[in-house]
Amino acid sequence: MRETGMKNTVPARIGVFSATRRQVLGFGLAVAGAAALNVVPGFSLLASAQASAPDAAQRIADHFSSVKTMTGEFVQFGPRGEQTGGKFFLERPGKIRFNYDGSSNFRVVSDGNSVVILNQKMRTSDLYPLSKTPLKLLLSDRIDLSGGKVTNIKQEDDLTTIQLSDKSVFGNARITMMFDPKSYELRQWTITDAQGKDTTVMIFNTKQGVALSDDLFKIDYTRNREWNEKKSSR
Numbered sequence: 418m419r420e421t422g423m424k425n426t427v428p429a430r431i432g433v434f435s436a437t438r439r440q441v442l443g444f445g446l447a448v449a450g451a452a453a454l455n456v457v458p459g460f461s462l463l464a465s466a467q468a469s470a471p472d473a474a475q476r477i478a479d480h481f482s483s484v485k486t487m488t489g490e491f492v493q494f495g496p497r498g499e500q501t502g503g504k505f506f507l508e509r510p511g512k513i514r515f516n517y518d519g520s521s522n523f524r525v526v527s528d529g530n531s532v533v534i535l536n537q538k539m540r541t542s543d544l545y546p547l548s549k550t551p552l553k554l555l556l557s558d559r560i561d562l563s564g565g566k567v568t569n570i571k572q573e574d575d576l577t578t579i580q581l582s583d584k585s586v587f588g589n590a591r592i593t594m595m596f597d598p599k600s601y602e603l604r605q606w607t608i609t610d611a612q613g614k615d616t617t618v619m620i621f622n623t624k625q626g627v628a629l630s631d632d633l634f635k636i637d638y639t640r641n642r643e644w645n646e647k648k649s650s651r
Contacts, residue, residue: 480601489623496614551592
């Protein structure tokens, strides 16, 4: 497959971060925003939902959808300003893996059906349906902006921002994606949970069209069940 590299690099102020369980769970709670049922969202939409998206925005979404595999580094910014980082691997449709820096050995993995937040050191494994998380929109085979999913589009000279939500799937959570309007490259995304708290992931040093092992996206469901059974019996 063809391999291309983005020229963007992480800002100099950002160094190497070591994730804590609270920080990774903050990302997980944002991912699983729809699990917080019956919670009134603490935000107002920036614009009313649109039945159809501008052609320029759909072209950007189609370009990103055409990227079937991607690797790179990421920096995550949590709701309280906490910062973590690591490496990520993406394979469309539905698969992504975040390997967090540090000795805690945190992993967030989607295998196309489920998303797991894994702490091997503490032997905890939190599992969520991918279909009930905003990551479903990010990882879809085609990012479809029709049908009222678009809640806001902002086009600037150096950035195109597309905000998506789907209440029928994951409630009041939403995802905001930011693209380079010239190269159509994804720069970052923000997941807003049902309480209006943001978790932002900025990606850099990315490569597209890379060959990835299926093992990267495997979830050990047996271990997940065993660890949770032990946790519940304590």
